[in-house]
Amino acid sequence: MLRWKRIAENFISIHVGKEYNGEPYYWTTFYYYKGLIVDTGCPHAAEESLNFVEKKKLDANAILLTHYHEDHSGGAYLLKERFDIDVFAPRKSLEILANPLEVPAYRRTVWGQPKPIKANPLKKEMELDRITVTTIETPGHSFDHVSFLTENIMFIGDLVTNPTPVIMKKEEDCIDLIDSLKKIMNLDFETAYGGHGFWDKNGVKTTLNNLEKLKEKVDVLWDKGLSVERVVEKIFSNVPEKVLLMEEMSESEWSRKNLVESLLGMRHKPHQ
Numbered sequence: 001m002l003r004w005k006r007i008a009e010n011f012i013s014i015h016v017g018k019e020y021n022g023e024p025y026y027w028t029t030f031y032y033y034k035g036l037i038v039d040t041g042c043p044h045a046a047e048e049s050l051n052f053v054e055k056k057k058l059d060a061n062a063i064l065l066t067h068y069h070e071d072h073s074g075g076a077y078l079l080k081e082r083f084d085i086d087v088f089a090p091r092k093s094l095e096i097l098a099n100p101l102e103v104p105a106y107r108r109t110v111w112g113q114p115k116p117i118k119a120n121p122l123k124k125e126m127e128l129d130r131i132t133v134t135t136i137e138t139p140g141h142s143f144d145h146v147s148f149l150t151e152n153i154m155f156i157g158d159l160v161t162n163p164t165p166v167i168m169k170k171e172e173d174c175i176d177l178i179d180s181l182k183k184i185m186n187l188d189f190e191t192a193y194g195g196h197g198f199w200d201k202n203g204v205k206t207t208l209n210n211l212e213k214l215k216e217k218v219d220v221l222w223d224k225g226l227s228v229e230r231v232v233e234k235i236f237s238n239v240p241e242k243v244l245l246m247e248e249m250s251e252s253e254w255s256r257k258n259l260v261e262s263l264l265g266m267r268h269k270p271h272q
């Protein structure tokens with residue numbers, strides 16, 4: 001299913017998801033901005049997304065991807081093929097986009113299996129038809145994640161998904177994520193448009209503060225000698241049912257334990 005919103009002149013948010021009982025399992029958002037398509041929704045919605053772009057007669061000149069995840073890259077292969085336009089993605093994503101891994105069953109249900117995409121590497125500054133886009137490396141949510149700044153608008157992919165996280169995906173690196181949020185806070189923008197919501201600068205700041213406070217709490221307990229499991233019990237014993245359900249459904253690809261381990265730096269790899 002697909003919903004869309006006009007944000008401003010030549011600026012549209014497009015929300016897509018696989019329908020289940022009249023509701024999407026989960027929404028993912030991509031954008032049309034002055035000739036650019038920023039992210040592309042999930043594989044299940046690829047045809048619907050293409051039909052929308054065609055029907056609205058959006059003048060698409062290029063596709064930019066913030067990271068390789070299937071709910072952001074899933075429609076790129078069809079849009080590229082239909083409009084004969086280039087897909088630009090982080091250099092680090094090119095290999096995995098061309099040879100996507102088989103995603104776990106729950107993600108195949110919710111988003112779909114991604115198809116191979118041939119993308120070109122993003123440059124730091126790009127002149128694209130009507131606008132200039134700056135690419136900022138913002139790893140953390142994934143190893144390859146970038147954000148885009150154009151005029152006073154930020155496209156942040158999944159840099160912020162939940163301002164008060166209680167659960168995290170296994171591949172996420174909170175140390176990098178905190179650094180990336182700090183980097184973004186130094187830039188001049190009004191609104192950050194992401195894959196799962198919009199945030200003003202204060203919203204981004206709140207997310208950063210919450211993560212830093214949570215890290216402090218986790219560090220104190222860890223320094224007292226508590227195990228990761230005990231830290232999880234201490235901080236996250238009273239969580240909504242849906243958090244537990246998500247842990248179970250994803251076979252702990254998403255979990256509170258991942259969040260604690262990530263905050264402790266266990267997912268952090270030194271950069272080359």
Ligand SMILES: [Zn+2]
Nearest residue numbers: 067069141158
């Ligand atoms: Zn993602």
